[in-house]
Amino acid sequence: MKKILMIEDDLELAEILTEFLEQYDMQITVSDDPFLGISKVNLEDYNLVILDLTLPGLDGLEVCKEIRKTNNVPIIISSARHDLTDKINAFDFGADDYLPKPYNPQELLARIRSLIRRNQGMEQNTAKDSKADNKNKDLVLNEFEHIITLKGKPLNLTVAEYDILSYLIKKEGGAISREELIYNCDAISEDSTNKSIDVIIGRIRNKLGENPKNPKYIHAIRGVGYKLMQ
Missing domain, CATH: 1.10.10.10 (Winged helix-like DNA-binding domain superfamily/Winged helix DNA-binding domain)
Structure with a gap:
């Protein structure tokens, strides 16, 4: 089962997405508080983060930047903000994907699967390279x-x-x-x-x-x- 953290203050949308994604062997944790969301990322292992940009108390771009300081978890920006500058900044701050609202949950599912699959492949290659590099080192x-x-x-x-x-x-x-x-x-x-x-x-x-x-x-x-x- 894949663990997904959704940092989203639209709880009605979060509930709809949670019910949909849980059909596909995904465990969804929802946080409507950006600071609590950052804390959760640091305390638990997640396979992916779905991050809204318009959040109370802290802009989602800043949340993305804070997460990237300590964690390489894949991040999908899910936002109603369509401004090109927001998209550029999101990728500059470490987001892996940007999905403008509204969207079909099927598209979100496809992007989640793609990012998790890519990330797992990168981790396996890194582990192999690290093991080979360290094999003969004291x-x-x-x-x-x-x-x-x-x-x-x-x-x-x-x-x-x-x-x-x-x-x-x-x-x-x-x-x-x-x-x-x-x-x-x-x-x-x-x-x-x-x-x-x-x-x-x-x-x-x-x-x-x-x-x-x-x-x-x-x-x-x-x-x-x-x-x-x-």
């Missing part, structure tokens, strides 16, 4: 579970250590300056000094069992910063 980043493993064993890292090591893994092979780490790691204060980065790198190396004079993973680049090799 350090593996799992962002979903927020862990980094060394030869299959989770590392016990502080938030700052996790942020720095995950950034180095993502930029594997590239020379990363201390300043770049400061500005791209949320757990690192922008007031931090290069010395404080060196201290955290030292702690990470220790947890990796590294010899600083002959490191296997984190290499110092004179005059620049660090790079990760594996």
Whole structure:
């Protein structure tokens, strides 16, 4: 059964669409509050979001933008607003489809099935690529579970250590300056000094069992910063 979140303040329309879609093995959750809708996306796994644009308290375009900050769930905009600018902004903010009201529920069903099918294919390909990439690597980043493993064993890292090591893994092979780490790691204060980065790198190396004079993973680049090799 596919889980669909409908963020729609027209409850009569929501009820009609819910009754129709539930005939096709879909579980529909309706939220007429945009803020609650955003919260639901962050707390539960949905296969797709149907999003109205004209909502109380927060415009649907802003809802779309907020969802995209943390989630790649497919989004279909369902709106009576036909302005071209709204459509362009919707796609710029991360919507996958735009369906102007009024429409036949059969068309909505077809678009839902198409997007879910496409998204599942992308996830399967990403999982295959990730598995192949990580097959022969000692350090593996799992962002979903927020862990980094060394030869299959989770590392016990502080938030700052996790942020720095995950950034180095993502930029594997590239020379990363201390300043770049400061500005791209949320757990690192922008007031931090290069010395404080060196201290955290030292702690990470220790947890990796590294010899600083002959490191296997984190290499110092004179005059620049660090790079990760594996």
